[in-house]
Amino acid sequence: QPGPVPGYGPSSMGSASDGGEEERRRGLGYIKQMDPSFDEEKFANLCMDIFFKIQGAWANRDMATVRTLLTDEMYRILQGEAERMKKEGKFNKLENIAARTVEISETWQEEGKDFITVRFLANLLDYTVSESGELLSGSKTDPVKFEEYWTFVRPVGNNPWQLSGIDQAE
Numbered sequence: 001q002p003g004p005v006p007g008y009g010p011s012s013m014g015s016a017s018d019g020g021e022e023e024r025r026r027g028l029g030y031i032k033q034m035d036p037s038f039d040e041e042k043f044a045n046l047c048m049d050i051f052f053k054i055q056g057a058w059a060n061r062d063m064a065t066v067r068t069l070l071t072d073e074m075y076r077i078l079q080g081e082a083e084r085m086k087k088e089g090k091f092n093k094l095e096n097i098a099a100r101t102v103e104i105s106e107t108w109q110e111e112g113k114d115f116i117t118v119r120f121l122a123n124l125l126d127y128t129v130s131e132s133g134e135l136l137s138g139s140k141t142d143p144v145k146f147e148e149y150w151t152f153v154r155p156v157g158n159n160p161w162q163l164s165g166i167d168q169a170e
Contacts (some may be wrong), residue, residue, distance in 0.1 A: 009112060015114050027107025031114050035158045043161075044065045044102045047118045047150065050163065054078075057095045071153065071164045090136060095125040096143065105149060109156060115164075 032038050043044040050069050059067040067075055085092060101121035108115050123145040127138025138144075147153035154163040 010065075016138065020058060024104065024107055027109070027116075028104070030109050031107060031116070033116070034156045036107075037158055040104060043116065044104070044118070046110050046161065047120075047152065048102050049097060050152075051102075051120060051150070052097065054163065055097055057099050059092060061091065068160070069163060071162045074163050074165070089131045090128050091131070093125070093138075093140075097124040098122060107153075112156050114154050114156055115151060116161075117149050120146075120148050120150060122148075 010123065028040065028089075050066075052148040053066050053069060054063075058064050061084055063070065063075060063079040068146075070078065099120060099122040103117060104116055105121050106115075106117035111131040125138075125140060125142045126144050127140055128136045130136055149167040149169065150163055151165040151167070154161045
């Protein structure tokens with residue numbers, strides 16, 4: 001879910017498991033070695049921006065506005081779900097989003113790519129309405145809390161990051 005987006009599972013790229021602080025630091029070291037300008041705080045802020053942009057695109061049922069922020073696989077999955085919602089005449093409303101925690105939980109390099117998994121702890125109003133405005137599920141008044149792990153990927157070096165997977169916390 002990009003803040004609850006029902007109906008799609010985690011990507012095969014990365015996992016939500018925490019590889020331990022030592023592995024996380026080692027992975028960050030490799031990333032910084034190939035990209036000396038990499039900064040964890042700036043990356044966390046970038047992730048927060050991407051998080052909100054993807055939530056907005058999802059609520060509008062149009063992932064084209066965030067296409068460059070998604071791998072091809074994630075775009076196909078999310079756009080497919082958005083198209084399904086349109087066909088069913090539904091809107092998934094995401095309101096009052098408050099991200100409580102944004103932290104790097106896992107980092108690694110593989111096959112010439114950098115991977116970073118970020119843990120999001122957030123709450124929001126999450127409900128689904130029909131095109132006529134009828135409440136179909138969720139609540140317009142009771143916020144839900146959720147924990148997700150978003151995995152970002154890029155070619156090694158100072159290249160743009162893309163979302164490659166979203167895992168729900170177990």
